[in-house]
Amino acid sequence: MVKIERTDSPEARAAVESLGKEKVRPSGTYRTEEVNKALGLMFAHKCYLCEQKGLSDLQIEHLIPHRQNRDLMFDWNNLFLSCAHCNNIKNDKYTPILDCTRTDVDKKIAFHRYRELFEEDRLDIVALDDSLETKNTADLMNEVYYGTTPQKKAEAKIIRERLSKELDEFQDCVKSYNLADGEDKKDCELSIMMKLKWNAPFAAFKRWMIRDASDKFPELLKYCQ
Numbered sequence: 001m002v003k004i005e006r007t008d009s010p011e012a013r014a015a016v017e018s019l020g021k022e023k024v025r026p027s028g029t030y031r032t033e034e035v036n037k038a039l040g041l042m043f044a045h046k047c048y049l050c051e052q053k054g055l056s057d058l059q060i061e062h063l064i065p066h067r068q069n070r071d072l073m074f075d076w077n078n079l080f081l082s083c084a085h086c087n088n089i090k091n092d093k094y095t096p097i098l099d100c101t102r103t104d105v106d107k108k109i110a111f112h113r114y115r116e117l118f119e120e121d122r123l124d125i126v127a128l129d130d131s132l133e134t135k136n137t138a139d140l141m142n143e144v145y146y147g148t149t150p151q152k153k154a155e156a157k158i159i160r161e162r163l164s165k166e167l168d169e170f171q172d173c174v175k176s177y178n179l180a181d182g183e184d185k186k187d188c189e190l191s192i193m194m195k196l197k198w199n200a201p202f203a204a205f206k207r208w209m210i211r212d213a214s215d216k217f218p219e220l221l222k223y224c225q
């Protein structure tokens with residue numbers, strides 16, 4: 001989970017306008033075409049919770065559960081994009097959590113992947129301060145990546161496998177950067193920069209790989225902002 005800017009755009013303004021119209025209709029819906037389009041663009045079609053990209057089951061999620069409160073239900077600033085797995089886990093169980101459009105979540109929570117020889121990778125997701133929001137968010141992240149029910153555990157295992165594959169590729173990329181020189185090194189650096197951006201899959205875990213290697217690659221830390 002990393003920070004994602006809620007930028008002003010023609011699509012966002014159209015979404016806000018559609019929400020205003022729907023709010024006053026008794027059977028109004030926040031699931032408008034404009035909202036879907038604007039959220040897709042804003043979140044780069046990535047689930048803001050598990051950070052998977054390219055999924056077909058993305059849903060409109062309310063950061064603060066609306067519980068039929070129409071102000072919260074139709075508030076553009078309360079609408080986020082998440083996959084069905086994460087939306088279902090978060091539900092209204094985890095509240096309040098950190099708002100990733102206002103907070104650098106990966107600076108308040110550490111995201112680590114540890115490789116165990118002959119075993120599955122182990123994820124370690126830890127809150128770095130004592131606030132309720134940070135603690136709830138870290139707990140939510142752990143449930144997202146591990147699940148608690150048999151169904152969610154099976155879904156979470158698939159997410160962890162995708163995460164491991166992505167992090168292995170990223171590790172190879174950093175290794176190539178380390179061994180390259182001249183123009184090749186510049187190309188590798190550009191590739192690393194892209195993989196650390198807010199719109200890249202599993203960016204929080206990748207940023208922590210770079211932070212943990214800051215002695216070796218201090219020049220890459222600027223891409224973890």
Ligand SMILES: [Zn+2]
Nearest residue numbers: 047050083086
């Ligand atoms: Zn998700």
